[in-house]
Amino acid sequence: MAHSEATAEQLERLEPLFAGLGVEPGAIESAPLSGLRTERDDRVADLQDPVLGDLVEAELGRAIERLDLTKLETLLTLADRMDLPDEVVAPLEQTKTESGIERIQELPA
Structure with a gap:
C-alpha cells in the first residue's frame, strides 16, 4: 500500500510537466517493461510454492524500480542539457x- 501511495504522489507531482508539454499522461509501455512482465509470468506459472512466487514478484519490483530510476536520470540529463527551469x-x-537506490534496496529479497 505504501508503495502504491508513493507512486500516486509521484504521478501527481509530474502531471504539471505533462500539461506543460501539452501531453496527456498515460500508461507507458516499453520493451524492457514488457519483457520483465513476460519473464515474471513465465516464472510464476512454473512455480508451485507461493513463497517462491513472492520472491519472483519482489525481483520484478526491484527491476521496475531500477528501470524507473534510469528513466528519471535520463530525463534529468536532458533537462540539464536543455537548461530547463527549476519548476x-x-x-x-x-x-x-x-x-x-535506497528504496530499491529496501524491497524484500
Whole structure:
C-alpha cells in the first residue's frame, strides 16, 4: 500500500510537466517493461510454492524500480542539457530522490 501511495504522489507531482508539454499522461509501455512482465509470468506459472512466487514478484519490483530510476536520470540529463527551469527539474529531482537506490534496496529479497 505504501508503495502504491508513493507512486500516486509521484504521478501527481509530474502531471504539471505533462500539461506543460501539452501531453496527456498515460500508461507507458516499453520493451524492457514488457519483457520483465513476460519473464515474471513465465516464472510464476512454473512455480508451485507461493513463497517462491513472492520472491519472483519482489525481483520484478526491484527491476521496475531500477528501470524507473534510469528513466528519471535520463530525463534529468536532458533537462540539464536543455537548461530547463527549476519548476521542471525540481519535481524530477524529488521523484528521483524518493525512487532512489535506497528504496530499491529496501524491497524484500
